[in-house]
Amino acid sequence: MTDQELLAAQRRLQKQHGVTPPAPASNAAAVAEGMLAMVAAKAEAGAETETEYLDEDTGLLRCRICGGKRQTVITPPFEGAKPRTVRCWCNCPTAQDLAKEKERQIKMETARLVCFQGVEEMRSCTFDKDDGKGDQQLITAARLYAENFKDHLRDGMGLLYYGPVGTGKTFLAACIANAVLAQGYRVRMTNFARVADEIWTADDKAGYIADLCRYDLLMLDDLGAERKSEYMQEMVYKIVNARYVAGAPVIVTTNLTTDELTKTADIGYARTYDRLLEKCLLIKVDGRSRRRAGAADAWGNMRRQLGMEV
């Protein structure tokens, strides 16, 4: 590096760090020392002095929290260079780290509020709340689904929990929602009755549906509990179909039986169920997953991946 290049580098550093430069340098070593001085001054300015103390033995500052070094002595690799005491960082998170973490937490909290809007009671459903009394195979499968969500998002594959009332289907779906949220994905949990009402009052129905497609994962609780009308059938189909077309996974819970899901004579429902059954693994909520006639092999891989009997 020529003296000129060093001077240019010095000016750049000076601009970046906003530190007053040292007296003009006449040789490479002095320029380098000048640069070091600027960086050292910058570090000095960012020092958290209230958490440090002077270590009498070494004459250097240490951290009160972790005991790590906050100062060290370095000698620039030039002939005649003088050793210099400079700031260094201990292992404690810096104010900047803490601010970043705080920002991350706020973002996460906001995402959680959005996710469980209208079903706030689901916010507390997490895998660590599982009391171990339920079917552990189902818990494991739900956990694995959440852990491998990246793959399921790519493939647009979801789950359809079915079974009688009060068997914990919603709990499983909410646990997955929380776990996938925690990975930083956009998740929305709602239910069919609610979306049907919301779409009824929405001025921009297409916009409402497009909005639901912006989430990486959409949980729709209680299929079949929405008001029964042709209009609602149409709206529910539109939502399910929009996710299907977007290749975006849904997790659905329902009290409907497999017969009701697969053999309904009502064409209005049948097309919605067909869409769901094409992209959701059917899971009976007593642990015994059930094969859909004629589609057994297609689901084998996913069932294996979720640790369920094939």
Ligand SMILES: [Zn+2]
């Ligand atoms: Zn420390």
